[in-house]
Amino acid sequence: MLFSTERLQQIEHIVKERQHVRVAELSEYLGVSEPTIRRDLQKLEAMGRLRRAHGGAVALMQATPEPPIIHRLTECAEEKRRIGQVAASLIEDGETVFLGSGTTTLEVARNLVERQGLTVITNALNIATELAGHENITLIVTGGVVRHSEFSMIGHIVEQTLKELRADKVIMSMRAVSVKEGLTNANLLETMTDRVVMQFAHEVILVADHTKFGKAATGIVAPITAIHKIVTDDQVSADTVRQIQKLGIEVIQA
Structure with a gap:
């Protein structure tokens, strides 16, 4: 089982890669309970790494370089x-x-x-x-x-x-x-x-x-x-x- 810090890094990577992921998918992939995943998503949102959405999380969009x-x-x-x-x-x-x-x-x-x-x-x-x-x-x-x-x-x-x-x-x-x-x-x-x-x-x-x-x-x-x-x-x-x-x-x- 992954340690908490490693799991947070994994979740952040998965969300960035897929753009949107559900709690159930993360729970199954990482082998931890859905309440644990929800707590992890709360921590990552507080750190500004992603945004929680209904039933899961989405990647935080970065503003593209602004043209003149x-x-x-x-x-x-x-x-x-x-x-x-x-x-x-x-x-x-x-x-x-x-x-x-x-x-x-x-x-x-x-x-x-x-x-x-x-x-x-x-x-x-x-x-x-x-x-x-x-x-x-x-x-x-x-x-x-x-x-x-x-x-x-x-x-x-x-x-x-x-x-x-x-x-x-x-x-x-x-x-x-x-x-x-x-x-x-x-x-x-x-x-x-x-x-x-x-x-x-x-x-x-x-x-x-x-x-x-x-x-x-x-x-x-x-x-x-x-x-x-x-x-x-x-x-x-x-x-x-x-x-x-x-x-x-x-x-x-x-």
Whole structure:
């Protein structure tokens, strides 16, 4: 019989290889009881190695490398357009809002151009360009080191600038979103900037299409409970929505 540590390693390997495996199959293969397998799966889920599912476990999906922002403009374009409209409706005239970088936050910006009395703070060059010609919006650009593939500015300069400002709302996107793994990002410097951004306002709103959910990237930004609202599309699974809502987070599907 395998020792506990060896058995956990075996289970992790099997789940990664098959992507989905049932408790009964693991019990038979490893020669231990189903309650023992369930306890092992609980341990592995707590370690972030897999995700338990009904009757078994599934491999935790890793977020694929993110293509440059210019290549993502056409991905899920209709979903992002709807998300942008709904997220923009959550902003009141006269408020100060921070818009993070990304293709979905760009759609939010496009829906703000007719609004009155807004102050928009951003670290995204494409969003700054989108709003720069609209005198009804006070635009503050943070400065920072340009991440060319994202048209974003990151690093110490951004973080220092935000210490001098405040916002009513932060609207940001994220590379990967998981109930268990939280909010994660692939670029570690951007991860540090995102952490500062999330402390910057009374309300944090995440905009993310369905392809971002149930995945994890390398850099941990924050637990999912750091978000107050999520605006997404109608293709996110009902089970995922229920899990998020149980944590007290409002989910709006556009």
